[in-house]
Amino acid sequence: MTSLLLSTAASATPYSQATLTHAERLHQHALTSDSALQTVESLTTEVGPRLAGSEGDARAVAWAQAKLQQMGFDRVYLEPVEIPHWERGYADARVTLPFPQPLVITALGNSVATPEGGIEASIIRFPTLADLQAAAPEQVSGKLVFIDHKMERDKEGRGYGPVVKARGVGAVEAAKKGAVGLLLRSVSTSSHRFAHTGVMRYIDGVARIPAVAISPPDADQLTRMLARDSDIRVKLDLEAMDHGTTTSYNVIGEITGDRKAEEIVLIGAHLDTWDEGTGALDDGAGVGIVTAAAGHILALEQRPQRTLRVVLYAAEEIGLLGARAYRDAHKGELDKHFIAAEADFGAGPIFRLDSRVNERALPAFDQMHALLAPLGVERGHNHSWGGPDVSVLPPLGVPVAGLSMDGTDYFDYHHTPDDTFDKIDPDAIRQSAAVYTLFAWLMANAEVDLRPIPLPEER
Numbered sequence: 001m002t003s004l005l006l007s008t009a010a011s012a013t014p015y016s017q018a019t020l021t022h023a024e025r026l027h028q029h030a031l032t033s034d035s036a037l038q039t040v041e042s043l044t045t046e047v048g049p050r051l052a053g054s055e056g057d058a059r060a061v062a063w064a065q066a067k068l069q070q071m072g073f074d075r076v077y078l079e080p081v082e083i084p085h086w087e088r089g090y091a092d093a094r095v096t097l098p099f100p101q102p103l104v105i106t107a108l109g110n111s112v113a114t115p116e117g118g119i120e121a122s123i124i125r126f127p128t129l130a131d132l133q134a135a136a137p138e139q140v141s142g143k144l145v146f147i148d149h150k151m152e153r154d155k156e157g158r159g160y161g162p163v164v165k166a167r168g169v170g171a172v173e174a175a176k177k178g179a180v181g182l183l184l185r186s187v188s189t190s191s192h193r194f195a196h197t198g199v200m201r202y203i204d205g206v207a208r209i210p211a212v213a214i215s216p217p218d219a220d221q222l223t224r225m226l227a228r229d230s231d232i233r234v235k236l237d238l239e240a241m242d243h244g245t246t247t248s249y250n251v252i253g254e255i256t257g258d259r260k261a262e263e264i265v266l267i268g269a270h271l272d273t274w275d276e277g278t279g280a281l282d283d284g285a286g287v288g289i290v291t292a293a294a295g296h297i298l299a300l301e302q303r304p305q306r307t308l309r310v311v312l313y314a315a316e317e318i319g320l321l322g323a324r325a326y327r328d329a330h331k332g333e334l335d336k337h338f339i340a341a342e343a344d345f346g347a348g349p350i351f352r353l354d355s356r357v358n359e360r361a362l363p364a365f366d367q368m369h370a371l372l373a374p375l376g377v378e379r380g381h382n383h384s385w386g387g388p389d390v391s392v393l394p395p396l397g398v399p400v401a402g403l404s405m406d407g408t409d410y411f412d413y414h415h416t417p418d419d420t421f422d423k424i425d426p427d428a429i430r431q432s433a434a435v436y437t438l439f440a441w442l443m444a445n446a447e448v449d450l451r452p453i454p455l456p457e458e459r
């Protein structure tokens with residue numbers, strides 16, 4: 001294997017022989033290291049839930065800063081991010097008539113509380129958001145809207161986009177027609193009785209109605225009830241609290257480049273989580289993967305040519321707020337961002353290398369792929385967005401890579417109390433960390449121009 005890789009590499013121009021020799025050592029080292037797993041274990045155990053703005057979030061920032069300092073990064077610093085601080089509080093829902101029983105629900109992030117004592121109303125079911133949008137207001141007025149859109153399982157999570165829109169705007173669309181609340185079938189591929197939270201939005205000029213997700217089996221239960229009786233009454237009681245704005249921080253660690261220090265290879269993940277699980281898959285795994293990759297490179301006696309910057313973003317879950325703050329704070333050096341990538345889709349394994357770079361640079365990615373192929377990575381496309389937080393950068397011309405993770409099971413756990421450390425597959429996260437290590441090392445040393453990138457299409 002080694003001789004094959006080195007001989008492939010010997011004829012390759014973007015990566016020097018020394019770069020490739022170190023890559024081979026990094027590959028071997030990363031595959032025997034559990035540092036990514038140990039980092040997730042530490043974060044999920046010692047900090048636990050870390051909803052943006054919460055006390056756990058503040059402890060996560062302190063944990064990350066100490067972790068990066070202890071790992072020996074050349075520079076560790078915090079950048080402030082102004083964020084809203086929302087708190088879930090108590091949440092309860094039950095069918096009152098004609099089949100009284102409790103429902104498993106969770107408030108959607110940013111939801112308002114119900115009035116004191118809760119609200120009780122008949123439900124009206126819509127298979128999709130579009131069906132709600134097409135409905136006559138008199139059908140909806142005074143009711144609890146129930147959107148029952150099932151998510152399809154897919155390795156790349158392609159089932160998420162079509163369904164998650166209802167989570168974001170469902171309450172606004174329902175309120176426009178006079179509804180008193182929203183019950184959303186969880187954006188989930190699981191049949192377990194957990195409700196999946198996630199952020200929702202209000203807009204000015206439309207009534208702010210409470211919005212909750214119900215577990216998939218409870219959504220099925222409501223549908224069965226509606227088949228028996230068109231008038232199903234549900235009582236909803238939410239205590240959600242808006243604590244105004246507060247400050248969180250992007251936590252940043254750098255390994256200073258030894259020849260092109262002003263050029264930046266960014267690898268990121270987000271530090272915040274939802275509040276009910278311990279955020280192992282979303283996104284403790286990403287934090288473990290990118291810090292382990294940098295740690296492996298720090299262990300070499302050879303420094304990368306470019307600066308390797310690890311960004312642990314604040315407040316991703318509540319709307320990419322850390323990503324926007326980073327983009328604005330670094331506006332003056334975005335043209336020095338050589339490439340960026342983010343790990344935010346569980347623990348892996350990584351199955352494909354995607355990119356958004358100048359087409360002339362694709363051979364450098366093909367050669368990188370030759371080194372990643374033994375880890376089970378396929379060569380992918382050139383229209384990557386690089387990950388949620390990093391997706392704000394390509395519109396400003398920054399090249400990105402997508403190290404695509406197998407997310408077949410990701411939406412079974414995503415945003416639930418069940419997103420916990422035991423769900424991390426040690427082999428998968430080790431492979432992901434190895435891929436990130438090679439990617440970061442090769443990009444930090446490549447002799448290639450990745451710009452200008454193909455213009456991002458509107459999303």
Ligand SMILES: [Zn+2]
Nearest residue numbers: 270282283344
């Ligand atoms: Zn995430």
